[in-house]
Amino acid sequence: MFTRKASLYFGLAAVVLILGLLLQDWQLAAMVLPLASVFFLANFWGLPEKVELGISHQIIPTDSFGDEDVSVNITVSNKTGEQLGNIEINEHLADGIKLKSGASRVFTRLGAREKIELVLEFHSPIRGHYWIGPLVARAQDPFGFYLVEKRSEAEVLSIMPRPERIRGAMLRPRHLGPWTGTIPARTLGHGTEFYSMRNYVAGDDPKRINWKTSAKHARLIVNEMEAERVTDVMIVLDTDVTFYEAAEAELFERGVRAAASMASLLLRQGNRVGMILQGEERGVVSPRFGKRHERNILFLLAAAKPGRSLISTSYVVTLLARLLLPAKAQLVIISSLLDTAIVDGVRQLAATGYSILVLSPSPKAPTRFESEQEEIAYRMLMLERSNTLLALEKICTVTQWPAGVALSTVLSEVRPPRPMIRI
Amino acid sequence: MRLHYLFLAPWIVLAVPSPVFLGLGILIVLVIVVIGLVGTFAQKQALATLASVTLLVLLVAGKVGTDLTRASSPDTAVLLLQLVAVIFFMEASRVISSFNKEKSELAGKTDDISQAIRERLSIWVKDQLSRQARLIIGALGLSLVLLVLGGFTSVSINQLAFSAILVLLVVGALVFLITQRREPETHRVRLP
Numbered sequence: 001m002f003t004r005k006a007s008l009y010f011g012l013a014a015v016v017l018i019l020g021l022l023l024q025d026w027q028l029a030a031m032v033l034p035l036a037s038v039f040f041l042a043n044f045w046g047l048p049e050k051v052e053l054g055i056s057h058q059i060i061p062t063d064s065f066g067d068e069d070v071s072v073n074i075t076v077s078n079k080t081g082e083q084l085g086n087i088e089i090n091e092h093l094a095d096g097i098k099l100k101s102g103a104s105r106v107f108t109r110l111g112a113r114e115k116i117e118l119v120l121e122f123h124s125p126i127r128g129h130y131w132i133g134p135l136v137a138r139a140q141d142p143f144g145f146y147l148v149e150k151r152s153e154a155e156v157l158s159i160m161p162r163p164e165r166i167r168g169a170m171l172r173p174r175h176l177g178p179w180t181g182t183i184p185a186r187t188l189g190h191g192t193e194f195y196s197m198r199n200y201v202a203g204d205d206p207k208r209i210n211w212k213t214s215a216k217h218a219r220l221i222v223n224e225m226e227a228e229r230v231t232d233v234m235i236v237l238d239t240d241v242t243f244y245e246a247a248e249a250e251l252f253e254r255g256v257r258a259a260a261s262m263a264s265l266l267l268r269q270g271n272r273v274g275m276i277l278q279g280e281e282r283g284v285v286s287p288r289f290g291k292r293h294e295r296n297i298l299f300l301l302a303a304a305k306p307g308r309s310l311i312s313t314s315y316v317v318t319l320l321a322r323l324l325l326p327a328k329a330q331l332v333i334i335s336s337l338l339d340t341a342i343v344d345g346v347r348q349l350a351a352t353g354y355s356i357l358v359l360s361p362s363p364k365a366p367t368r369f370e371s372e373q374e375e376i377a378y379r380m381l382m383l384e385r386s387n388t389l390l391a392l393e394k395i396c397t398v399t400q401w402p403a404g405v406a407l408s409t410v411l412s413e414v415r416p417p418r419p420m421i422r423i
Numbered sequence: 424m425r426l427h428y429l430f431l432a433p434w435i436v437l438a439v440p441s442p443v444f445l446g447l448g449i450l451i452v453l454v455i456v457v458i459g460l461v462g463t464f465a466q467k468q469a470l471a472t473l474a475s476v477t478l479l480v481l482l483v484a485g486k487v488g489t490d491l492t493r494a495s496s497p498d499t500a501v502l503l504l505q506l507v508a509v510i511f512f513m514e515a516s517r518v519i520s521s522f523n524k525e526k527s528e529l530a531g532k533t534d535d536i537s538q539a540i541r542e543r544l545s546i547w548v549k550d551q552l553s554r555q556a557r558l559i560i561g562a563l564g565l566s567l568v569l570l571v572l573g574g575f576t577s578v579s580i581n582q583l584a585f586s587a588i589l590v591l592l593v594v595g596a597l598v599f600l601i602t603q604r605r606e607p608e609t610h611r612v613r614l615p
Contacts, residue, residue, distance in 0.1 A: 002602060010598075016483055017593055023490045027499045031483070032593055033569050034507050037562035046558065085550055101534040103525060108543040109550050116543075119536050142554040143514050 006145040009035060039145065046141025047086075051148040052079040054115075057091065057135040059155055063299070065162035066124045069100065076137050077115035084110045088138045089118065092154070094130040097122050110139075127256070129303050130157045160298035161256050163264035169411040173231045173330035173355035181230030181270045189227020196224045230270045232287050234325050235259055236317050237301070238335035238342070239279025240309045247364050250403070252306040254361040255334050258407055262332055262359075263297045274324055275300055278316050280307025286324050314345025321349055328353040336361055337388045338381065347395055356396035357414065360389065364403040425519070427512040428459030428474055435482050435505050438497055443488030444481075451481065466527075468520045475513035482506060503566050511559040515552055522548040 013035040020029030054077040064070065074091060078084050089106045093099070102120035110116065133154035140147045168182060176185050184193055197210060200220030208222040237259040241252045259275065266273045267290065274287035275297045283300045285293075309316075313335070321331055331349060335342060337360045350356055363382075369375040392398045401410045432455040436448050444451055455474050462470030482505055489496055525544055529537050 012479065019483065019487055023487065025486070025490050025496075027496055027502055028483070028486050028490070030499055030566075030570055031486075031502065031506055033566035034503050034510070034562050036593075036596060037565040037569075038507075038510065038558065041558045041561050041565070045561075046554075085554055086547070099528075099532075101532055101536045103528045103537070103540050105525060105528070106540055106543065107521060107525060107547045107551075109547055118540065121534075121536070142551055142558055144517075 001148070002146050003140075003144060005143075006039070009039070009145070038143065042141040042143050042145045046143065047139060047146045047148070048080055048082045048084070050080060051084065051139045053077065053087075053137050053139060053148065053150040054079055055089075055135055055137045055150050055152050057133060057152060057155070059132050059157050062155065063158040063160055063295070063302075064124050066127060066159045067162070068124055069121055070124055070157060071122075072120040072132055074118040074120070074135060075115065076110070076118070078110035078113060081112050083112055084139045086140045086142060086144075088136075088140070090136045090138075091120060092131070092133055092136075093120075093122075094125075094132070094157075096125050096128075097130060124159055127159050127161055127253075127302055127304075130159070131155075132157050158299055158302045160295075160302040161253075161260040163294075163298070164257065164261040164407055166261050166265050166408040167412055168265065168269065169262075169357065169414045171231070171233070171330050171332075171355065171357060173233075173328060174353060175326050175328040175330075176229040176231050177272070179230045179270060180228060182228050183231050183271075185227040185229045187227045188224050189229075191225040191228040193226045193228075194223055195226035197221050198224060230272070232272045232274075232325055232329040233266050234274045234276060234287060234321055234329070234331050235262055235266075235297075236276045236278060236321075236331065236333045236335070237304065238313055238333065238339075239277060239281070239304055239306050240313065240339055241306050241336050242308050242338070247366060248306060251336055251361055251363050252304075254401070254403070255336065256301055256304050258334050258359055258361065258401065260298055260301050261407055262334070263301075264294055267291070267294050267297075273297065276317065276320050277301075277304055278313050279305075279309045281305050282309075282311075282316070284320060284324070312341055312345075313339060314341050314343075314348075317342075317345045318348050321354060322352075325354070328355070330354070331356045333358045334361070335359075336363060337385050337392070338363075340384055340388050343388055343391045343395075346392055350395045358392055358396060358398045359401060359410070360398065361401045362403065425460070425463040425516075427516070428456045428463075428478075431478060431508060431512060432456050432459070432474075435478055435485070435509070438501075438505075439481075439485035439489060440492065440494040442492055443485055443494065455481075463516060463520075466520060466523055468517065471516050471520065472513065475509060475516070478509045479506075479513075482509060499570060500567060503563060503570070507559050507563045507566075511555060514555055518548060518551045518555070 013032045016031045017029055020026070056075045058073045060071050060073065072091060074089065076087070076089055087108050087110050089108070091104045093104050100121045100123055102118060104120065106118060108116065131154045134151045136149060136151045138147050138149045171183055173183065176183060180190065184191065188195060197213060198221065200209060200222050204222050210221050210223045213221045237255055239252065241248050241255070263273050263275060270289070272287040272289055273293070275285040277283040277300060281303070283303065285296050285300050317333070331354050333346065333356060335358065346356055346358065366378065369378065389398055389400070397414060399410055399414050401407065432452045436444065436452045441448055455477055458470050459474030461467065462474055486502065522544060529541055
């Protein structure tokens with residue numbers, strides 16, 4: 001195709017010609033000749049009539065936990081039988097990507113049927129989704145009057161949060177699935193926890209005989225175990241952490257890490273796990289099993305950004321939990337609890353029988369305040385948060401996660417709420 | 424290549440009789456030289472292009488002004504040489520600018536991949552400049568040949584019908600030369 005530049009030169013030639021004829025000046029009119037000659041030579045000798053380029057790019061790896069270098073392998077080939085002297089290869093990279101080696105824009109020439117391979121390498125950027133591409137290859141004549149362009153689709157590079165290896169949290173939902181898992185089912189079955197004793201019957205495994213009790217009662221008694229099953233869990237990550245600029249990012253990233261770690265742990269234990277992102281940007285992954293599903297959840301978490309939600313967290317959580325989870329299943333809410341409105345939603349869900357665990361990353365106190373008003377505001381916010389925590393503790397299991405403490409330690413201390421005895 | 428404004432601007436502007444540019448020739452030269460040099464040395468392509476386009480406009484305006492003031496006209500070959508020189512240096516400076524931009528992106532990278540790209544770039548810039556030079560010399564030669572051939576035909580330009588036909592023919596030839604074998608640009612393309 002001919003370019004805008006060619007049109008501009010054409011415009012210049014036309015103006016010169018018209019002026020030359022208006023002023024009856026042959027010299028001026030003759031200035032069209034070099035322009036026309038340049039067009040002619042550029043068209044017929046600058047670029048072959050049929051140009052066929054083959055392009056491809058491959059991102060390795062396409063998703064990462066951010067601890068390895070990423071490379072983009074670009075291949076451009078000239079499928080025509082003539083040399084292309086002016087080839088521009090342009091790989092569009094997302095902001096925030098700084099190349100360690102190679103260049104995103106390369107000028108080169110390509111011989112007949114030549115194929116070149118370029119590699120771009122960069123350090124893994126921070127968590128998020130990044131568009132790599134489109135890859136554009138342009139063949140032009142030396143003056144850029146004519147051009148043949150080929151472009152490939154952009155691809156996404158996902159830098160996902162790395163899940164931490166954590167030990168199990170003590171979850172006690174009343175809804176349990178039929179498969180063996182790690183959640184005590186309050187019924188007899190295969191498990192690791194003691195449940196009851198009964199008389200020995202023929203065929204019982206002798207390893208299960210409780211010799212001490214058998215000796216006491218002068219008959220054989222066997223131990224019975226509590227069945228352990230899987231459940232359905234919905235993890236809700238509250239991304240509304242509008243708090244204190246410097247501490248906001250740290251608080252948010254802790255929440256994302258916790259969500260990734262919890263999802264990974266619960267899926268490893270065989271549960272069906274879903275994820276709700278609630279904040280300025282929302283996202284939902286419905287509960288499913290498996291390793292591949294873990295990728296889906298981590299993919300969603302890679303895109304998480306902090307921001308104030310437009311729709312009440314309480315409303316969204318209650319609606320989606322009821323839509324996507326069976327009754328009496330488990331909800332894990334990860335929230336900094338800076339918005340007090342969440343209490344109503346949790347109360348409604350608890351009333352309908354859902355088991356709820358609230359994991360609240362505690363904001364780190366700023367090292368210094370800009371003004372006295374700011375300090376007062378911070379104290380008020382913390383008081384409000386304390387009130388929210390107190391209100392939630394009456395309804396569900398709540399655990400605070402202070403900065404600098406391992407998530408595993410925090411979760412190992414989680415105990416289900418004691419049943420309330422009414423007199 | 425970066426200093427071409429130092430000789431192009433005086434050559435084009437000062438060759439025109441002083442009254443055409445209202446006696447401001449030297450000032451215009453200075454302005455163009457400054458803009459052009461700032462553009463090329465500070466890697467500001469827009470400024471360099473502005474200086475080159477101004478030179479093109481001054482070349483045409485100077486000729487028009489010469490006609491209007493009925494001053495003595497320069498030699499046609501010189502006029503054509505000036506025109507192709509401006510076009511060549513404008514396009515060459517764009518190539519150099521792309522080369523420098525690319526080189527600066529590779530600055531400090533000593534790995535094999537970057538080294539290979541650097542080598543490709545050096546070959547490309549030499550090749551590109553020589554092809555531009557060849558095309559522009561070819562265009563100048565062709566123009567001069569056509570000019571000489573045109574000189575043999577002694578047709579008066581004062582005939583209005585002839586002028587109109589000539590305009591149509593030349594515009595038609597230009598359109599043919601631009602569009603022959605090529606299609607128009609269908610989407611926005613960013614050129615270096």
